[in-house]
Amino acid sequence: MALLVLPACLLVLGLLIGPMILMFRISLNHFSPTQLMIEAFSFDNYVRAAQDPYYQEIVLTTLGMALLCTALTLVIAYPAAYWVGRLQSRWKSLVVIATLFPLLVGNVVRSAGWMALFTRDGLINTTLLKAHVISEPLALMYTPKAVVFGIVAVVLPYMILTISAVIESIPRDLEDAAANLGASAMRTFWRVILPLSAPGVAAGSILVFVLCMNTYATAVLLGGPRFKMMAPAIFDQFVRGNNWPMGAALAFMLLAVTMSFTIFGSIAFARRYRVR
Amino acid sequence: MISRRHFLSASAGAASVLASNAPFARAAESGQVVVGTWGGDYGQLLSDLIDKPLLAPKGIEVLQDVANADPRKTKLLAERQSRRGSMDVACLSDSDHYLVETTDAFEAIDPAKISRLDKVFPELRTRTAIPHIYSAQVILYNVNQVKAPPTSWADLWDPKWRGRVGLADILYPNNTIMAALAAGGNMSNYDPGEKKLMELRSLDAKIYPSNEALAAALKSEEVWLTSMWLARGFMWKKAGIPLSHVVPKEGAVSIVFEASVPRNARNKDGGFAYLDAMLDPKAQAAFADKMGYVPTVSDAVLPEDIAKQVSLSEADRARLLKPDYKYHTERMQRTLDFWNKEFKG
Numbered sequence: 001m002a003l004l005v006l007p008a009c010l011l012v013l014g015l016l017i018g019p020m021i022l023m024f025r026i027s028l029n030h031f032s033p034t035q036l037m038i039e040a041f042s043f044d045n046y047v048r049a050a051q052d053p054y055y056q057e058i059v060l061t062t063l064g065m066a067l068l069c070t071a072l073t074l075v076i077a078y079p080a081a082y083w084v085g086r087l088q089s090r091w092k093s094l095v096v097i098a099t100l101f102p103l104l105v106g107n108v109v110r111s112a113g114w115m116a117l118f119t120r121d122g123l124i125n126t127t128l129l130k131a132h133v134i135s136e137p138l139a140l141m142y143t144p145k146a147v148v149f150g151i152v153a154v155v156l157p158y159m160i161l162t163i164s165a166v167i168e169s170i171p172r173d174l175e176d177a178a179a180n181l182g183a184s185a186m187r188t189f190w191r192v193i194l195p196l197s198a199p200g201v202a203a204g205s206i207l208v209f210v211l212c213m214n215t216y217a218t219a220v221l222l223g224g225p226r227f228k229m230m231a232p233a234i235f236d237q238f239v240r241g242n243n244w245p246m247g248a249a250l251a252f253m254l255l256a257v258t259m260s261f262t263i264f265g266s267i268a269f270a271r272r273y274r275v276r
Numbered sequence: 277m278i279s280r281r282h283f284l285s286a287s288a289g290a291a292s293v294l295a296s297n298a299p300f301a302r303a304a305e306s307g308q309v310v311v312g313t314w315g316g317d318y319g320q321l322l323s324d325l326i327d328k329p330l331l332a333p334k335g336i337e338v339l340q341d342v343a344n345a346d347p348r349k350t351k352l353l354a355e356r357q358s359r360r361g362s363m364d365v366a367c368l369s370d371s372d373h374y375l376v377e378t379t380d381a382f383e384a385i386d387p388a389k390i391s392r393l394d395k396v397f398p399e400l401r402t403r404t405a406i407p408h409i410y411s412a413q414v415i416l417y418n419v420n421q422v423k424a425p426p427t428s429w430a431d432l433w434d435p436k437w438r439g440r441v442g443l444a445d446i447l448y449p450n451n452t453i454m455a456a457l458a459a460g461g462n463m464s465n466y467d468p469g470e471k472k473l474m475e476l477r478s479l480d481a482k483i484y485p486s487n488e489a490l491a492a493a494l495k496s497e498e499v500w501l502t503s504m505w506l507a508r509g510f511m512w513k514k515a516g517i518p519l520s521h522v523v524p525k526e527g528a529v530s531i532v533f534e535a536s537v538p539r540n541a542r543n544k545d546g547g548f549a550y551l552d553a554m555l556d557p558k559a560q561a562a563f564a565d566k567m568g569y570v571p572t573v574s575d576a577v578l579p580e581d582i583a584k585q586v587s588l589s590e591a592d593r594a595r596l597l598k599p600d601y602k603y604h605t606e607r608m609q610r611t612l613d614f615w616n617k618e619f620k621g
Binding site: 031033034035036054119120121220221224225226228233236238239240241242243 | 346347349350353375378379445448483484485492493495496498602605606607608609612613616617620621
């Protein structure tokens with residue numbers, strides 16, 4: 001039976017762990033503008049990045065955006081997930097496909113569409129100006145708000161589908177029993193549904209948090225050149241600065257922050273809701 | 277009679293032929309040439325003016341590996357140790373070419389293989405690239421909004437243009453050079469530009485992620501002035517944006533788009549044949565007409581009206597500034613860090 005995991009393990013080892021080891025080695029090298037990479041074995045890049053207020057701010061912005069977007073997504077997704085999970089209709093599969101539909105459109109294409117909506121002479125500003133609701137175009141593009149909106153819309157289906165799958169498995173009898181014993185709908189939710197759906201909430205939140213931490217296209221296209229998150233900053237070092245060692249060190253810092261928050265969050269969540 | 281030695285060498289030859297993906301395609305000056313290039317108009321024009329009319333009759337099939345310059349540069353650097361590279365021709369700007377050339381990634385230009393090399397303007401020749409097209413960094417301004425056009429880079433710092441100067445984020449090195457020239461620096465000293473950029477920041481200069489986003493902002497009149505390639509200005513004018521250009525007093529900075537054959541190209545002869553075709557006078561003139569870039573060969577004649585719009589006057593050409601590539605490359609990290617951390621921070 002253990003052999004069944006072999007293909008997956010080999011794939012991960014070859015295409016993830018292997019390149020990661022290589023990247024880690026690169027992150028220990030030094031950078032030279034003309035020779036590009038000088039063989040070295042030091043943690044200078046990590047130290048420099050950790051001490052640089054610029055990168056500290058980017059890490060905090062990325063973390064803040066990821067936590068905010070995860071929380072917002074959870075609040076928006078849960079009612080929808082409950083509805084999908086409880087739906088008993090022959091249209092159910094269509095509803096699930098409709099939830100998945102946004103994932104069929106690429107991130108970049110979707111953001112390009114929003115750019116057409118949000119720009120100074122975009123659809124929203126033109127409509128509001130024509131309706132005399134505003135006298136000057138609103139600054140919608142290149143704001144953190146636009147990025148939050150963009151990210152939440154991208155990750156929403158992941159959260160809805162993960163939670164609805166768990167809610168589906170909670171017997172409806174439990175809700176009826178709670179009502180029978182006099183619990184209000186709200187109390188039933190807090191004491192019965194939420195704790196039982198906790199594994200779905202945890203899995204969905206982790207998935208969404210990781211996706212948010214690694215946001216690239218949405219941050220660049222909707223946040224504009226002044227808004228910085230970690231993935232665009234890593235791209236900057238690798239591709240614009242040709243500084244692979246620093247880019248690799250930043251990538252490992254992002255990985256470390258994402259992993260520690262994910263592990264810490266999972267443990268805290270498991271303790272609170274006794275998820276096994 | 278076939279000796280054992282003959283048999284072995286013949287089988288080894290056959291085996292190597294079978295082992296390669298396109299054995300006969302890799303024969304000299306024929307078969308397939310992979311060209312790493314920009315997409316969009318540039319890629320389309322290469323295909324229409326060079327690939328189909330000039331190389332197809334020679335039996336050369338051209339495959340475009342379309343990407344922006346940064347990924348292409350990164351790819352060339354990443355595979356420079358490999359025996360077999362993925363491109364036979366790499367198109368890069370002059371500054372990017374210099375950086376990749378320092379790693380010894382390109383073949384030297386062989387005059388025997390590029391028959392049109394003697395038509396190339398001598399000042400544009402380099403050891404490992406042919407110059408394809410070139411242009412200059414100038415001031416573009418909205419003719420409806422800017423009645424008294426600026427005459428120098430320093431004029432962009434006039435408080436009356438507060439909030440009306442827009443810059444493209446991707447052109448950060450050239451925006452830094454512009455600020456340096458405005459502050460009395462030169463092509464080998466960008467340092468004065470840093471303070472000057474911070475002044476522009478406090479004058480509420482707008483930054484756009486791409487040239488296209490900047491064009492949209494110029495079109496909607498969100499910004500009225502920018503620093504841009506003359507060729508881009510020509511294209512934007514053609515697209516209906518009411519723009520005109522000024523060659524600033526401090527001088528315009530040149531940009532040359534070049535093409536090279538990587539050392540590990542699989543079809544070097546095909547690559548050189550491609551470089552030769554890029555210097556074709558008709559194709560060069562068509563690039564000027566469609567994209568506003570100036571030919572790099574002496575026998576490409578432009579119609580007068582096009583020449584007036586895309587070329588610099590004799591006096592302006594005399595003030596054309598060429599990057600100090602060594603300084604530019606060595607300072608790149610500081611230029612990028614300042615742009616990201618201070619100017620945009």
